[in-house]
Amino acid sequence: MMRDGPIPFFVHGLIEYVAAAAFIVVPFLLSYESGTATGISIAVGVLILIIAASTDSPIGLMHQIPRSAHVVLDFILVAGLIALPFVTGFSSETAPTAFFIGLGVAHLLITLGTRFRSEPAA
Numbered sequence: 001m002m003r004d005g006p007i008p009f010f011v012h013g014l015i016e017y018v019a020a021a022a023f024i025v026v027p028f029l030l031s032y033e034s035g036t037a038t039g040i041s042i043a044v045g046v047l048i049l050i051i052a053a054s055t056d057s058p059i060g061l062m063h064q065i066p067r068s069a070h071v072v073l074d075f076i077l078v079a080g081l082i083a084l085p086f087v088t089g090f091s092s093e094t095a096p097t098a099f100f101i102g103l104g105v106a107h108l109l110i111t112l113g114t115r116f117r118s119e120p121a122a
Contacts, residue, residue, distance in 0.1 A: 021045065078107050
């Protein structure tokens with residue numbers, strides 16, 4: 001089901017590019033102790049970047065992923081971000097755990113609030 005929230009899809013895409021960069025850079029800024037957390041954070045950043053660039057959106061580069069599939073991928077990503085610290089064993093380290101869970105919750109709220117439907121032509 002396509003959502004019809006107040007956040008334009010264009011803004012949603014911009015936020016995803018920023019989040020991708022954050023997942024790649026933050027492990028070095030916060031000096032994660034866990035190599036697992038660092039590696040997974042970089043991999044998640046690259047994955048978000050690929051999804052954002054491949055989606056059929058105003059700022060997508062390749063337009064290969066339909067909007068409806070993007071919504072599903074967003075919800076899968078949210079579940080993964082919240083679960084990863086516990087599943088992969090770095091939940092004892094506060095910084096990456098808080099970062100993953102915080103961005104997971106933020107991404108959930110942004111996804112729920114995004115207007116994924118195209119604006120009707122005038």
